[in-house]
Amino acid sequence: MSENRIRHASIHGTMTVDQLVRQMGGCAFGAGRIGAACDILEEMQAQDVLKFFGLSGAMVPAGMRNIISGMIRDGYIDVLVTTGANMVHDIIEGVGGCHEKGSETADDIELKTRHINRIYDVYLNEDYFGCLETKMQRVYEGMDQRTYSIRELMSEIGKNIDDRNSILRSAYECDVPVYCPAVQDSVLGLQAWLFKQANRLNVDAFGDMREFMDLCYGAKRTGALLIGGGVPKNYVLQSMLVTPRGGFDYVIQITMDRAETGGLSGATLDEARSWGKVGEDAKAVQVICDATIALPIMLAAVNERRGRK
Amino acid sequence: MSENRIRHASIHGTMTVDQLVRQMGGCAFGAGRIGAACDILEEMQAQDVLKFFGLSGAMVPAGMRNIISGMIRDGYIDVLVTTGANMVHDIIEGVGGCHEKGSETADDIELKTRHINRIYDVYLNEDYFGCLETKMQRVYEGMDQRTYSIRELMSEIGKNIDDRNSILRSAYECDVPVYCPAVQDSVLGLQAWLFKQANRLNVDAFGDMREFMDLCYGAKRTGALLIGGGVPKNYVLQSMLVTPRGGFDYVIQITMDRAETGGLSGATLDEARSWGKVGEDAKAVQVICDATIALPIMLAAVNERRGRK
């Protein structure tokens, strides 16, 4: 009988998450990819692998904040590259705000009159942006006159958030650098604009490049876990265009974007091999799934595996 | 604090699948939908609910065969509506064939020369269709001269498969009717064509309607778990257009098809309410996910809940 034979999944009684994932791993399509992704994520936790985490999408509003801050504290993430929006929502929760479950079929004009901003089926009370403003203006006020990099700005914010579950705070405490290339494309940018009406603030758009490249140069082996695509995916992968290493050794991307429209977000990881972003012998898998489903499963399975060691 | 507040998922240590699902249930987007789907699937298991299962996609090649036959044996399915293709692959495994894990980027011309048929990343040796032919010609030979319904044909096949993990065999043993409206749209149809070259075979395309409608009429409450869309989704839901019941009480659809192109497969369950297919007060959720990922999770979680009772 063939070694490659599909092993039909068997689901009986009470199972742990990794028991389930191992059943899925013998299957094809998405189930097989989840299985492969867990194997790669587990292998990526070796000591000599520098682990990048690319975070796009509205993961914080969706309820993934503690998972991500926990991953930072548990050593799953050495370098975080993310969008301004995820950090905005992280700060909002860090200053006492919260996100609520709503409906994706709500009347948006009516929501507007109730000062509710909608993110698919998540509601956010607009008033929390006032709390964010107070916090951010203070952060900007506390900064020196010198030129900052965006990573330094993220670190300043993390230092000023008093919330163990905060992504920025966790990164600050664990010395995990946070890169946020399009920081101005978020309410952090609008807050900077407000602050700069009357004050000096200089954040060098290219200020992180050297440090980021040095991280890549210095790593023995590298791995990337990419949630969605966007700027974080490209920023993580493009580092390999100039480093002599030969591409990432491990890459997992969780995405629902498709390849056929040609955008980078949905591009296959094979395509990235032609560029040298993903190594020729790299272990790489693209999981076509909503990240709020795939990430918790994968993390729970790998946690379980590591706990058993 | 709001009752609707997003409860950020917490993933630590070894978790059972239902512990994970309950963490996901406090979140939004796909995670929240998985949580809601598990609650509905659990509630659907009440004694007075007639439970329909719509099965499309290549679930058997992917490795979901034992899950589905197990669901039949465990009482999750009272009525099965499926595609000819899934039954073809069920029979192939039932006569000793198997599916293998391959690569979705293989050279298909080369596969053809090796007599391998590809289904995304699954390979199927063409020779197994010979075994299928032997079995099916015998099944057709064993049938009477009378007019059959498709459900009766499915039952005849199930009777002739000696494999506890077979979907058709399990349905046969458990008295679960199997409807397969487009049976001729599969190798079963090609086998019928072959048989009819020299023999009589009459299977009435409309022969199942009365029985199927009577099932719907007779049910106190009804629930549907739909894997993908296609004929199975529509065939299950359309029954409510003529029954006076007022639509399904519970509906879960797992699909990756999108609504905007207007096809029935990707249509929202809200749309189905305008038709009366889904009841006004029905509990319904559409899980936007690869079914090979979502179905195992949901089944494992609900198994665990039922085991605890």
Added chain:
Amino acid sequence: MSENRIRHASIHGTMTVDQLVRQMGGCAFGAGRIGAACDILEEMQAQDVLKFFGLSGAMVPAGMRNIISGMIRDGYIDVLVTTGANMVHDIIEGVGGCHEKGSETADDIELKTRHINRIYDVYLNEDYFGCLETKMQRVYEGMDQRTYSIRELMSEIGKNIDDRNSILRSAYECDVPVYCPAVQDSVLGLQAWLFKQANRLNVDAFGDMREFMDLCYGAKRTGALLIGGGVPKNYVLQSMLVTPRGGFDYVIQITMDRAETGGLSGATLDEARSWGKVGEDAKAVQVICDATIALPIMLAAVNERRGRK
């Protein structure tokens, strides 16, 4: 300079559709696929090519009815394989009903109270199903006691519709056979059930297979234009599993379904080569696009090309 160089599209002044398509043809991604599809569709119109048309999705409600009946009358279609639903909506328009433009964000419970059935952003007044019932009961009454094939049933309906724009009428007049494998999966099935409460009606599910296979056997060359996936795609392509011809010579599929979930609807045409459904040297392209956008463009471009000859 490379022959393969991307020719950046130039859009200026008033252009005919084919002028636009030829600009798109020098581009990549979807634009390039539209260009390739038009070339194949044009080439497929050669006299010795038997032209199959697979029609799924809600194309009639969307406003594509006249396009399709026009294609039959203009010789683009030799064999039509479709879903019951498209034929139901064709008949509804043929008996005086109409579809209306509505909103995909409507309140479906409220629509239900207004007797409006929604198909994405199309509304259909439920009362038209009454007209359909009158027509269909008469059609069934007019049929003989013998066993019919589904193709013969479709022909009976077409004969009874007095509307030049009707797909079924056009097919009847032009001797284009209409295959509808899952006919019972539609209101035609429900009408058959109603009729069979008190009358005899026998439609052989496998009654079309021989005729359909003979068509494939007899063709010198074959082409398929597939709108969406579903039963029509598979039914058209599977014919090549038993014919000795070696697969379709030309295939165009317009679809938004994706390949990664493993279903046949989204499967690539390369995958179909491993099965021998698409020939090794076939010209084949999959256009990833809403068919209500791609089909009118392609037809207008090819009309223009043929008109110039």
Added chain:
Amino acid sequence: MSENRIRHASIHGTMTVDQLVRQMGGCAFGAGRIGAACDILEEMQAQDVLKFFGLSGAMVPAGMRNIISGMIRDGYIDVLVTTGANMVHDIIEGVGGCHEKGSETADDIELKTRHINRIYDVYLNEDYFGCLETKMQRVYEGMDQRTYSIRELMSEIGKNIDDRNSILRSAYECDVPVYCPAVQDSVLGLQAWLFKQANRLNVDAFGDMREFMDLCYGAKRTGALLIGGGVPKNYVLQSMLVTPRGGFDYVIQITMDRAETGGLSGATLDEARSWGKVGEDAKAVQVICDATIALPIMLAAVNERRGRK
């Protein structure tokens, strides 16, 4: 007869693009959306509307470069917000490089050995990055010691490209500001890193905000045409969070991203109304289509309409 009746499209003879679009406009699903988008795009060309253009995806490699530079020269674009990648590929063509049509099923390891970088079905010879380096190092060398905004950097590049079809050159000549919030997330960022090894370069990440906000404040009415999502979509729309205007008056987004995963790229334009990014009475439509198909059609149709005036 209802005013809202679906007008089935009629395709006959040789048609101009706008004749086709007007046929599509009477239909539903994607065809109807194309019709609505053309009406909005036409109306947006009124003199008092400030027209934003958000450009993401790999539009330049795909062959849309001349369309976009033409739109700038023809007055369709007052403000351009884009990704670094599109500008990189614009510069590559501007310094003599070209993109070629390849295959999305190529062997990427083999492409790598041939120094070919793949973007879906587009090939790019790696050597062109050498030409880009020469150009960009010269541009950086020519800049003053002062702090630049990203828009000023884009203008510097445009000034230095001698190619009428260049997007950056056209914007430079037509005084259309180009914002590129995540400029460092591209080879422009890698080039800046290289330059900064030995030289000073200071580009303020927040340096564009005031100017960009002033543009929004100053506009009487505003419109946005968004190709894909990503940073350009958010950056354009977020401006309305702080301006007192009440959201965009016209918005068209062409995208294939879906809403259910909660990301901003696929978010509906209705959702944007809850935030005040899109006005309560705004005319807005989301076209679910590959932009390389939808954009050329829409532009050709509106060109034709404007030419007739």
